[in-house]
Amino acid sequence: MATTSKLVLLRHGQSTWNELNQFTGWVDVPLTDQGRKEAARAGELLKQENLLPDVVYTSLLRRAITTANLALEAADRQWIPAQRSWRLNERHYGALQGKNKAQIREEHGDEKFMIWRRSYDTPPPMLPDDHEYSQYRDERYALLGEDLPRTECLKDVVTRLVPYWYDNIVPDLAQGKTVLVVAHGNSLRALVKHLEGISDEDIAELNLPTGVPFVYEIQDNMRPTGTARFLDPDAAAAGAAAVAAQGK
Numbered sequence: 001m002a003t004t005s006k007l008v009l010l011r012h013g014q015s016t017w018n019e020l021n022q023f024t025g026w027v028d029v030p031l032t033d034q035g036r037k038e039a040a041r042a043g044e045l046l047k048q049e050n051l052l053p054d055v056v057y058t059s060l061l062r063r064a065i066t067t068a069n070l071a072l073e074a075a076d077r078q079w080i081p082a083q084r085s086w087r088l089n090e091r092h093y094g095a096l097q098g099k100n101k102a103q104i105r106e107e108h109g110d111e112k113f114m115i116w117r118r119s120y121d122t123p124p125p126m127l128p129d130d131h132e133y134s135q136y137r138d139e140r141y142a143l144l145g146e147d148l149p150r151t152e153c154l155k156d157v158v159t160r161l162v163p164y165w166y167d168n169i170v171p172d173l174a175q176g177k178t179v180l181v182v183a184h185g186n187s188l189r190a191l192v193k194h195l196e197g198i199s200d201e202d203i204a205e206l207n208l209p210t211g212v213p214f215v216y217e218i219q220d221n222m223r224p225t226g227t228a229r230f231l232d233p234d235a236a237a238a239g240a241a242a243v244a245a246q247g248k
């Protein structure tokens, strides 16, 4: 009999820079009070739907880690093992990190803004190592050495994330575990692109809301049975529309 495992994906709750409409990338900003509420609500939804994770994966950024902790607390699953990796980090936004989205759109025009934000293979300009928002001296990335990103496009995120999917997450799913991945708008877009086989062009249209869990049934061949189901579809639609409109 064919069996499926459950993969629950969750973008972190609203961060302080989401609220300020600033490009964030690898800058380690905290959640807002609203973001903390979204995270707890996400955990309540998991509990209501009996989607109880056996293991949680997060990036190395506090907005994802705090979201995972608050969601797991609300779902009464704080005790499960956690694995964290830079490979689940948000896309490095290069020289745009810390800049206001509306201002960048105004200064550089709609086309450039959309290319930097949503094109598949054009990264923004690099962030200098001596910049206040650089991760150059951040000890959590010391092992990366000179491979530390200074900017990334979505394609770069797919390249660093897919090996982690196969090496770490897939073995848990193959054992029938329910896996929760708490990450970021663009690292989750990269994973969804891989899972659903979305084209380089069409992925530009996908915007993920903060704090609303979505679930895939993963088959033995490690492919989903279909598209994902959001646990709160109304909140997800409103949240995705808000992300799409950022910078306007």
Ligand SMILES: O=C(O)[C@@H](CO)OP(=O)(O)O
Binding pocket: 018, 022, 023, 024, 025, 090, 091, 093, 117, 185, 186, 243, 246
């Ligand atoms: O700023 C960022 O790091 C991301 C996610 O918040 O923004 P965008 O949705 O514009 O890619």
